[in-house]
Amino acid sequence: MLKIHNLHVRIGGREILKGLSLQVNAGEVHAIMGPNGxxxxxxxxxxxGRSGYEVTQGSVAxxxxxxxxxxxxxxxxxxxxxxxxxxxxxxxxxxxxxxRAALNAQRKARGxxxxxxxxxxxxxxxxxxxxQLPPELMNRAVNEGFSGGEKKRNxxxxxxxxxxxxxxxxxxxxxxxxxxxxxVAEGVNALRDPKRAFIVITHYQRLLDYIVPDFVHVLADGxxxxxxxxxxxxxxxxxxxxxxxxxxxxxAAV
Amino acid sequence: xSAVVAPFIESMRAAAxxxxxxxxxxxxxxxxxxxxxxxxxxNARHELxxxxxxxxxxxxxxxxxxxxxxxRIVDGSAFALPGIDGPQLVLVNGVFRADLSRLNDxxxxxxxxxxxxxxxxxxxxxxxxLSRRVQESRDAFxxxxxxxxxxxxxxxxxxxxxxxxPLHIVHLGAPADSIVAWHARSFIELGEGARLxxxxxxxxxxxxxxxxxxxxxxxxxxxxxxxLLTLQDASAGATLLRHGExxxxxxxxxxxxxxxxGGALARHEIRIALDGDRSRVDTRGAYALRSRQHADTExxxxxxGRDTTSDSLWRGVADGRAxxxxxxxxxxxxxxxxxxxxxxxxxxxLSEGAEIDTRPALEIHVDEVKAAHGATxxxxxxxxxxxxxxxxxxxxxxxxxxxxxxxxxxxxxxxPNELHEHCDALxxxxxxxxxxx
Numbered sequence: 001m002l003k004i005h006n007l008h009v010r011i012g013g014r015e016i017l018k019g020l021s022l023q024v025n026a027g028e029v030h031a032i033m034g035p036n037g038x039x040x041x042x043x044x045x046x047x048x049g050r051s052g053y054e055v056t057q058g059s060v061a062x063x064x065x066x067x068x069x070x071x072x073x074x075x076x077x078x079x080x081x082x083x084x085x086x087x088x089x090x091x092x093x094x095x096x097x098x099x100r101a102a103l104n105a106q107r108k109a110r111g112x113x114x115x116x117x118x119x120x121x122x123x124x125x126x127x128x129x130x131x132q133l134p135p136e137l138m139n140r141a142v143n144e145g146f147s148g149g150e151k152k153r154n155x156x157x158x159x160x161x162x163x164x165x166x167x168x169x170x171x172x173x174x175x176x177x178x179x180x181x182x183x184v185a186e187g188v189n190a191l192r193d194p195k196r197a198f199i200v201i202t203h204y205q206r207l208l209d210y211i212v213p214d215f216v217h218v219l220a221d222g223x224x225x226x227x228x229x230x231x232x233x234x235x236x237x238x239x240x241x242x243x244x245x246x247x248x249x250x251x252a253a254v
Numbered sequence: 255x256s257a258v259v260a261p262f263i264e265s266m267r268a269a270a271x272x273x274x275x276x277x278x279x280x281x282x283x284x285x286x287x288x289x290x291x292x293x294x295x296x297n298a299r300h301e302l303x304x305x306x307x308x309x310x311x312x313x314x315x316x317x318x319x320x321x322x323x324x325x326r327i328v329d330g331s332a333f334a335l336p337g338i339d340g341p342q343l344v345l346v347n348g349v350f351r352a353d354l355s356r357l358n359d360x361x362x363x364x365x366x367x368x369x370x371x372x373x374x375x376x377x378x379x380x381x382x383x384l385s386r387r388v389q390e391s392r393d394a395f396x397x398x399x400x401x402x403x404x405x406x407x408x409x410x411x412x413x414x415x416x417x418x419x420p421l422h423i424v425h426l427g428a429p430a431d432s433i434v435a436w437h438a439r440s441f442i443e444l445g446e447g448a449r450l451x452x453x454x455x456x457x458x459x460x461x462x463x464x465x466x467x468x469x470x471x472x473x474x475x476x477x478x479x480x481x482l483l484t485l486q487d488a489s490a491g492a493t494l495l496r497h498g499e500x501x502x503x504x505x506x507x508x509x510x511x512x513x514x515x516g517g518a519l520a521r522h523e524i525r526i527a528l529d530g531d532r533s534r535v536d537t538r539g540a541y542a543l544r545s546r547q548h549a550d551t552e553x554x555x556x557x558x559g560r561d562t563t564s565d566s567l568w569r570g571v572a573d574g575r576a577x578x579x580x581x582x583x584x585x586x587x588x589x590x591x592x593x594x595x596x597x598x599x600x601x602x603x604l605s606e607g608a609e610i611d612t613r614p615a616l617e618i619h620v621d622e623v624k625a626a627h628g629a630t631x632x633x634x635x636x637x638x639x640x641x642x643x644x645x646x647x648x649x650x651x652x653x654x655x656x657x658x659x660x661x662x663x664x665x666x667x668x669x670p671n672e673l674h675e676h677c678d679a680l681x682x683x684x685x686x687x688x689x690x691x
Contacts, residue, residue: 071643
C-alpha cells in the first residue's frame, strides 16, 4: 500500500529525514517510535501533504501513485488520513458542517454519491457511539474549546467517519489520561481491518499496550534504525532510546 | 478658484440646481453649492481622507442626472431580497419610482414618502431640515448632496408604533445613456418608543460606472429602537458615497449591520451621537473586496450621555489588488460618565497585492469609563487551511469556509433568517475564486 524509499526531507534548510525507508501493507499496524526531534511528526506531515517540507531525495508510492505529487485533499480522497498531534481550532466552522463537507468532497472526488443530511447524521450517530463522544461536540465549532482529550478523540472520530485506507496517528496519545487513551485505542481497534493500514507515531510505549502493532520501528536522527515486532516497544520502554544506538553503533552512525 | 478646474468639480458646477420654486430651498441649495465649490474635494492631507485618494474621481466628469430615470425599464429582480416583502421605496438613479415601490397600505404609525413628493406637496415642515447649514460643512460631499439632491426617502414612525415588517429602501443604479451622477437625501425619524427595521439597499442593474452620493439622517427619540441593515451591492463600476448621521436620545437603541460588497470606490461614513443617557448602539459590519475595489469605512461614535454603550465588531477581507480602509473612532465626551465602548476590527488579506489600513482610535474625556479597542490585519491561518484540506476539502472550498467563518460574527443578528442566509451567500459569491488575479 505504502512504499517509502530513501526519503530525505528538509525544513527551512535543515535536514530532518535522512533516508527513511518503510513499507506498509494493507491490514498492518506499524508503530513509529523515537525520541523528540527524530523526525516522527515530519514523516506524518509529509505523508499528509503539509507545505513547508522540502523533499530533496527519495520517493513515496501510495497504491502505486507518487504520493508526493498529490494535493492534500487528493491524498485524503485517496484514503490517506492524518490524526494531528495538535488538532487545529477553527472558530466559526461548525463541526458537523465541516465533517459532512469533507466527507462529501471526498466522495465526490471518488465519483461516489454525496450523503444527504439525514444519511450523514445517521452515520455520525453510529460513530459517536463507538467513540463515546458527547453528541453536543458536533454542534460546536471545530475543536474550539475542546479539552485536549476531546480534540484527540475528535480526530479519531473524524477518522471513523471518513474511513481512510491509510491512517497516520501523530502522537495521538500525548496529553491523554489513561481513560481517554483507552477510548482512543478502542476507537482505533474498532477500525482495524484487513484493507486498512495504520502508522502509529508515538513517543511512549503506553499506547501500544492498547493498540498492539504488527511492527515497531525506531526512528532516530531521520532514519529508521531498528525494526521489530511488538516486543521491541517493550524493550525500548525498559531500556530507553539510547539503548538502540548503543546496540547498533555502526548502523546508527551511517 | 484657480483657472484650471477639475472635470469633476466642473461637471458638478455645471449641473443646474434642482428648481423647486421654493425660495428658502433654492437659497439653501445655492449656498451648499457655493460651500462645495470653495472647498473642493478633500485630498490626502485631510485626516479623514488619508487613505482614499480622489484624484481619479476628480478627473472624471458626470452627467448631472439621468433624464430618463423615471421611465427607465428596470428588472425588479435586481433588488428583490428574500424575506423582505413589506413596504418598499425604490429610487432608480436617484429618482423615485412609484411603479416599483410598495407604499400603499402602510402599517399604522409608519409614514414613508419620497422627498420629491413631500417638497411638491407640502415643503414647509422640511424647512428646518433642509435649510439649516450643513452640519459638517467641511465634508464636500455632504455639501454637494445638499445642493443637488432632489429626491430621497422621508420616513417617520409615530410614537409607540412598532412596525413589524422591514422597510426596504432601494437605491438602484441602472445603466443610463451617459455616465450619470445622482444625489439622494433621506430623513428617518422614530418617535418615542417606536420600533422600525430598515434595509437600505444599494443595488445594481449592470456593472456600469456612475456616481452616487447618499446622505441620510436618523433621529431616534427616547426609547426608540432601529434595526438597520445597509446592504451595499452597487455596480462594479460605481463610485458610491454614503453618509449617515445618527442621533440617539435617552434609552434609544440602534442595531446597525453594514455589508460592503460592490462598487469600484465606496466610502461609508457612519456618525453616531449617543446623546441621550443609556442610549446604545451595536454595529456589525463586513467588507469583502476583490480585484481593484477600494472601500473606506469611517465609523465615528460619540458618547455624550451618561451610561451609554457602543459595541462594534467589523471584519474585512481583501483579495486581488483591493484596498480596504477602516477608521473607527470613539470619543467619550465630558459628562458621558459610565460609558462602555468596545470596538474590534479584524481583517484578512487573501493576496499579496491586497491592502487594508485600519485605524482604531479612542478619545476619552471622562474618568469613569470602560473602553477597549483593537484591530488586526492578518492572513488565512495556514494550519487551519491544511487541516481542512487534509480532511478532503479542496483548497478553494477550505479558503471559503475559513473566510466565511471569519465574517460570520459581523453577519450574526441579521433578521429575518432568509435575509441572513442571503447576505452570507452574497458575501461568499462576492469573494473571488483562487485563480482570479
